[in-house]
Structures are given as structure tokens and as C-alpha cells.
């Protein structure tokens with residue numbers, strides 16, 4: 078029998094017994110060391126906010142999933158271990174095909190580190206995951222293919238990215254596209270229309286005597302006018318149209334697939350809607366008008382610049398002719 082405290086054991090017995098006791102002491106300290114390490118690993122796995130997982134590709138069995146799975150997915154790890162379809166069921170339906178295809182890619186590539194897809198957590202919330210996966214390199218030849226992975230909740234990062242994108246492309250005052258974003262989108266529509274030989278109309282809109290609005294009613298009232306014009310502009314658009322504020326009191330729109338007479342109808346409706354707007358400042362009410370320059374893509378247009386220049390000239394012609402009108406150029 079091994080003494081209770083091996084350290085205190087007396088070594089007055091035979092050399093064999095002493096050796097056995099030494100081996101037992103060593104084994105005991107090894108067990109203590111391993112159990113310490115296991116505790117360390119398990120506390121690491123609990124605190125890491127990412128799901129570590131292992132998957133047997135051949136048997137389609139989830140072999141291991143770390144505690145963060147239950148936190149992020151809101152589902153039971155036990156159910157996932159007994160049925161891999163639990164994972165498929167939690168994927169956002171539009172992303173399921175991509176998530177499965179990119180998982181299979183790991184067999185060819187050895188590692189897939191740019192997988193991002195959405196899941197629907199048990200509470201109904203949609204979350205974004207970055208789910209990197211790797212072939213287990215330590216497997217012996219002939220052993221089953223094990224895929225290991227680390228899935229991180231990147232919902233907040235995605236939200237911040239979307240917010241940054243919105244801030245970079247939106248005019249703060251009117252919440253319309255800013256100049257740079259408008260022209261990026263317009264350029265894309267121009268290239269598409271040229272490629273397909275489809276019609277496309279371009280509209281420029283400039284508020285009449287806007288300086289007078291600021292001077293008479295104040296900058297705040299001027300800002301309000303800009304916001305209401307932007308609302309009218311957005312309301313006049315169909316899906317796929319592009320609209321933005323491209324200067325102080327200047328707005329622009331692109332109507333892809335829109336023939337000239339249809340574009341004129343849109344501009345006339347917008348002109349009328351803006352004429353109906355009524356603004357009040359202290360006890361005064363006032364209205365505003367706009368001048369619009371309209372043009373359409375021609376076979377000679379080899380860049381958006383020439384389309385823009387024609388719309389600009391038409392808009393200045395509208396100003397020259399007395400404002401509050403639409404000129405087609």
C-alpha cells in the first residue's frame with residue numbers, strides 16, 4: 078500500500094520499493110500538473126468569446142464545441158454534438174449555401190480564414206460570425222479528416238463598418254448621398270447603360286434665390302429647405318434611381334433605363350411637388366422654386382462628364398430664362 082504522504086515515506090525498504098515509490102511520486106505530481114493545466118484550459122475556453130469547434134468531416138459529427146457556443150448561438154451544445162444539423166438550422170437562410178460551400182473548401186485549401194456569415198440566435202437576433210476553419214494538421218495518414226475552427230461574434234464590428242460606410246457616403250444635413258458617393262453610383266450606372274445600350278437620364282436641380290432664403294429667414298430655415306427638397310427628391314425616385322446632394326443648394330439624380338419623355342415627367346412632378354412646399358419662419362410663410370437641367374445619354378457620350386456638362390448647361394439656361402423651370406438639353 079502507498080503511504081498517504083509519499084514525501085514522508087521512509088526509504089528503509091528495498092531499492093525496488095524505493096523505485097516504485099519514486100515513480101508513484103512522479104506520477105502524482107504529473108497528475109496534479111495535468112489537472113492544473115486542464116483547469117487553465119477550461120477557464121480559458123469559458124472566458125474566450127469565440128467558439129472553438131472540431132468536426133469529423135466523414136461522419137458529419139461535431140466532436141467538440143467550446144462553452145461560447147451556448148452564449149453566442151443561445152442553443153444547447155449537447156444538441157449540436159448529437160446532431161450537426163443544429164448548426165445548419167441556425168444559419169441565416171440566405172447564407173447557408175455559402176457557409177457550407179466555404180466549409181467544404183477547407184478540404185482543398187487546408188485553411189479558410191475569410192468566412193463570414195449570419196446566424197439566427199435562439200432569441201431571434203441575427204448575428205454575424207467570422208468562422209475560420211482549418212484541417213487538423215496533426216492527423217496521421219489514414220485517420221478521419223477532422224476540421225477545427227474558431228467562430229467569433231463580429232456583429233458589433235459589422236454594425237460599426239456599416240455605420241462608417243453610411244457616414245462616408247451620406248450628406249449629414251439631408252441624409253442623401255454626398256457628392257462623392259453620388260458620382261460613384263452615377264458612374265456605375267453610366268457604364269452599365271453604355272454596356273447594355275439602355276437609356277439613362279441625368280437631372281440637375283438648383284434651388285432658386287437660396288441666398289435670399291438664408292438672408293431673410295436665417296441659416297436654420299435654409300437648412301430646413303434643403304432637408305425638405307431632399308425628401309421630395311427621394312420621394313420622386315423609383316428603385317434603382319440615384320439621388321444626391323452634390324453642392325450647397327444643388328442636387329442631382331440619375332434615372333437608369335428611363336427614356337427622355339419619362340424623365341421629363343419625373344422632373345415635372347418634382348417641380349410641382351416642390352412648388353407646393355410651404356415653410357414657416359416666425360409668423361411668415363414662404364415657398365421656394367427650383368431650376369432643373371435634364372439630359373439623356375446619347376451614343377456620343379463616352380464619359381459621364383459630357384452628360385453632366387449638358388445637364389449643367391441646361392440648368393444654367395433655366396436660370397437664365399427666369400428660373401422655376403425645367404430645361405432639357
Ligand SMILES: Nc1nc2c(ncn2[C@@H]2O[C@H](COP(=O)(O)OP(=O)(O)OP(=O)(O)O)[C@@H](O)[C@H]2O)c(=O)[nH]1
Pocket residue numbers: 250283284285286287288289291295296297298299300303324325326396400
Ligand atoms: N442654410 C444653408 N445654406 C447653404 C448651405 N450650403 C450653401 N448654402 C447657401 O446657398 C446659397 C447659394 O447662393 P447662390 O450661389 O448665390 O445661389 P442662389 O441665391 O440660389 O441664386 P441662384 O442660384 O441664381 O438662384 C449661399 O447663400 C450659401 O451660403 C447649407 O448647407 N445650409
